[in-house]
Amino acid sequence: AQSVTQLDSQVPVFEEAPVELRCNYSSSVSVYLFWYVQYPNQGLQLLLKYLSGSTLVKGINGFEAEFNKSQTSFHLRKPSVHISDTAEYFCAVSLYNFNKFYFGSGTKLNVKP
Amino acid sequence: GAGVSQSPSNKVTEKGKDVELRCDPISGHTALYWYRQRLGQGLEFLIYFQGNSAPDKSGLPSDRFSAERTGESVSTLTIQRTQQEDSAVYLCASTPLAVSTDTQYFGPGTRLTVL
Numbered sequence: 001a002q003s004v005t006q007l008d009s010q011v012p013v014f015e016e017a018p019v020e021l022r023c024n025y026s027s028s029v030s031v032y033l034f035w036y037v038q039y040p041n042q043g044l045q046l047l048l049k050y051l052s053g054s055t056l057v058k059g060i061n062g063f064e065a066e067f068n069k070s071q072t073s074f075h076l077r078k079p080s081v082h083i084s085d086t087a088e089y090f091c092a093v094s095l096y097n098f099n100k101f102y103f104g105s106g107t108k109l110n111v112k113p
Numbered sequence: 114g115a116g117v118s119q120s121p122s123n124k125v126t127e128k129g130k131d132v133e134l135r136c137d138p139i140s141g142h143t144a145l146y147w148y149r150q151r152l153g154q155g156l157e158f159l160i161y162f163q164g165n166s167a168p169d170k171s172g173l174p175s176d177r178f179s180a181e182r183t184g185e186s187v188s189t190l191t192i193q194r195t196q197q198e199d200s201a202v203y204l205c206a207s208t209p210l211a212v213s214t215d216t217q218y219f220g221p222g223t224r225l226t227v228l
Contacts, residue, residue, distance in 0.1 A: 004155075032214050043117070044204070044219040051214050090155065094213035099144065099163065101217065105155035 002027045004091055006104035014112050015083055021076040021107045023091030030096040033074040035065055038106075039087045047089070050074065061085065086111045115139065117220035119205050125226045126195055134190040134223045138207030145188050146217065147180055148204040156204065162188060163211040195227045 007022045025031060035047040048059025055067040065076045074091060091104040118137045126132050138145050144163050148156040158172040162182040173179070177195075182188035192199055202222040208215035 006155075009153075034216075036217075036219075043221045044206075044217075046216045049214075049216065092156075096213065099211050099213050099215075100158060100161060100169065101146070101213075102158070103148075103156035105153075 002031075002093060002095065002102050004093055004102050004104040006089075006091055006107050008107050009105065010108045010110065012110045012112060013081055016080045018079050019077065019081050019085075019109065021089050021091075021109065023074045023076065023104060025072050025074065025091075025093045025102075027072075027093065027095065029098075031093045032096070033065075033067060034092040034094070034101070035059065035063070035074070035076050036090045036092060036103075037087050038090065044090065047076070081109070081111050083111050083113060085109060117205055117207055117218050119203075119220035119223050121223060122221065123224045123226075125228065127228050128197060129194055131191065131193045132195055132225065134192075134203050134225070136188045136190070136205030136207075136220060138185070138188070138205070139209075139218055141185070142207035142209050142218070143185060144208040144211040144215070145182055146206045146208075147188070147190050148206065149174075150202045150204055150222070152201070159190070159203075192225075195225075197227050200225055200227045 005024045033050040036044040037047045038044045050057045050067045058064045088106045094101045120135045147159040160180045161169040177193045180190045204222045205220045206217040
């Protein structure tokens with residue numbers, strides 16, 4: 001069975017500090033990996049995705065994520081956060097050749113001034 | 114262009130009543146997904162439509178839940194005899210193609226409260 005685990009439900013951080021949001025998955029087949037962001041009172045939107053190739057993926061708003069196959073992880077990072085990054089972040093996986101997406105429980109990033 | 118829209122944005126109903134939730138996907142998008150998001154939890158897959166193929170209903174939690182989609186247009190999710198545990202935000206997403214590499218485009222959701 002496939003599953004996605006986001007280890008931290010909430011991450012408080014001060015403005016301009018670095019942040020890492022953790023995501024681990026389990027799957028017996030190849031996966032594609034996604035991070036979605038939900039800003040307050042808005043719908044989910046894609047932040048970045050890993051399909052193949054370089055394991056370091058860059059997304060919008062200065063975020064990046066690294067796919068680590070051996071550790072089955074896809075952690076999201078940003079070197080310096082801004083107040084406007086306050087949002088909920090969801091990690092998701094889809095299976096190769098199977099159109100279903102599995103989402104983690106989300107991590108609320110709270111950036112403090 | 115217009116994004117995915119959902120209606121109503123909020124729905125309060127009494128236990129035992131039926132409710133119908135609507136999703137308008139982005140025009141031309143082949144695939145459409147429904148998810149449920151309970152408070153403090155992640156997105157739970159409910160059902161998936163791909164063009165004119167038979168839908169994947171494997172995520173529907175009970176036979177009180179059903180959904181329809183005509184071609185590549187509007188979809189409705191119906192919950193019969195609502196229960197308090199049905200209270201959640203119901204999200205709809207559409208994708209341009211029906212492939213697992215696609216980006217999902219989400220609607221704003223319908224917040225359902227069952228009293």
